Amino acid sequence: MEPDGSGGGGVSRPPPSLPSSGDGATASAETPGAPQGSARPPLLPSSPELLEFDDDDEDLEVFSKDASLTEVNSFSPLMPTSPASMINQYKFEDEPESKDIFITVDDPESHVTAIETFITYRVVTKTTRGEFDSCEYEVRRRYQDFLWLKGRLEEAHPTLIIPPLPEKFIMKGVVERFNNEFIETRRKALHKFLNRIADHPTLTFNKDFKIFLTVQAWELSSHRKQGPGLFSRMGQTVKAVASSMRGGTVKNRPEPFAEMNAYVDIFSQKISLLDKISRRVYKEEKDYCYELKEFGPIHTLWSASEEDLADTLKGVASCIDKCCKATEKRMVALSDILFPALHEYLLYSEILMGVLKRRDHIQAELDAKVDALYNKNTESELLSEEIGKLEDKVECANNSLQADWDRWKQSMHLDMKSAFNDVAENNIHYYEQCLATWESFLTSQRTTAHVCLEESSEDQP
Known part of the structure; x- marks a missing residue:
């Protein structure tokens, strides 16, 4: 379906029959350590400087109005050209038997308005779930729209770990040069965001997630307007700030959550440092590769004036050229494998801090009511009822966070091991x-x- 100027139409299709496990071809689910074959960004892309986060303007993009995406699939040739072929991206035999929803984000398009x-x-979904009207x-x-979905998930599940979205940022001086690279990087991150939600045992059944995947643009706009209003959000913010001003920390925080807080602090520091060092290594490798590109041709030029050394100098130039190309491939693998994994979990560290703060806020409410009852500031019966409800709320929050925490750590360990293993294999190669x-x-x-020596010995009398 061609999009209209509003930026988001939706269409459902009649239920097709899903292929059997033997129909899967190349897995498209993006995990760290699985670069998309020939779908590479331009070699040695310049690293644009991150200037600021764009939190105020809800939908400002960084593309010039004459930006063209007419060849948008050139940087992602593995993406299907039609929704019907999307299902062939998955290796069904590698998927768990319970997996019943497959999502692909592809085909970015530029829209230019007067403003x-x-x-x-394009978001393509295939599913066998009964609650969906179509397959x-x-x-x-x-x-x-993705921001809206993330906000709704956080509102509905405050103590679950919601997957991160790529930041919305403004670049300086690189608008024309990085368009395709930026779009492709964001597409991959949005694809992973939706698939993380789809794989989550609770978030995957969220009603707003279903709405996001299925409804047309005008319907989604209607749902978005039904969210909490400005004054409601301001009230929640003021309440949270007031709570933090009162104490900063909760009383008698359970040991598992105290350990989580300590873990997140250390994890955030280490993953941030690892991300910075990796990018510095990449920059140094890029400089080294540029030097190699100048180093090789010098030997070729020199060979023109040294007849006796011509073959040797040309051989050195050829070796340098091959090593330069190998270095470029290793750098592309580094940017495709390690960088996305490190950056995603750098964003996860911020999300984990927010989840733990929301859990602490619930417990702080309970502590405040218990203190009020102890001091007999209000009616005991009313307070006892509120305390009972808050105790149930705290217990539910603790249980959901603990379960999600264990699941997140397992996923993080697998992703990091996969990324580091793939980088190691690329380095060995x-x-x-x-x-x-x-x-x-x-x-x-x-x-x-040896041949020259033999010829020389034969020429001697």
Whole structure:
């Protein structure tokens, strides 16, 4: 369906029959350590400087109004060109038997209005769930729609760990140069965001998640207007600030959640440092690669004036060129595998802090009521009833957070192991390739030297 100017139409399709497990082809679910084959960003992209977060303007994008996405699939050739082919991206034999919903975010399109320029993404859903009216849906969503979904999930499940969205930021001086790269990076992050929700045992059945996947643009706009109003949100913010001003920490925080707070503090520091160092290493590798690109041709030019050394100099130039190409491939793998994993969990650390604060806020309410009852500031019967409700609320919050915490840690460990293992394998392949290149050169030089020695000995009387 072609989107209208509003930026997000939706269409449902008649129920198709889902293919059997043998129909799966290439897995498209994006996990750290699984770069999309030939779908690579331009080699050695410049790293734009992050200036500021755009929290005020709800839908400002960073694209010029003449930005063209006519060849948008050029940077993602593995993405299906039609929703019907989406199902072939998954290896059904690798999926758990209980998986009954598959989501793909693809086909970004630029929309230009008199006021703004923004991007919409196609969201294709295939499912066998009974609560859905159809087995296949195709809608277009813009970034602010994803923000709405995340906000609704946080409101409905305050002590569950909601997956992070990519930040909405403004870049300086690189509008024309990084469009495709930026769009593709965001598309991957949005794809992962929806699939994280779909795989979550609770969030996947959220009513707003279903609405996001299925309804047309005007219906989604209607649902968005039904959210909490400005004054309600301001009231919640003031209440939260007042609570934090009263104490800052809760009384008698249970030991598991005290350990969680300590863990998140350390995790945030370590993952942030690892992200910074990795990007610094990438920059140094890029500088090294640029030097190699200048180093090789010098040997070729030199060979033109040194007849006796011509073959040797050309051989060195060829080896340097091969090593340069191998370095570029290793850097692309680094940016496709390690960077997304580290950055996603850097965002997760902020989300975890927010979840723990919301849990503490619930317990702080209970502590305040207990103190009021102890001091007999109000009627005991009314307070006892409120305390009973708050105790149940705290227990539910603790149980849901504990279960989600265990699930998150398991997922984080798997993702980090996969990313580091893939980076290690790429490094091994890189060094093996470079070593083989130079060993081949040395072998050829020894052979040449041996032949020359034999010819010289034969010429002697």
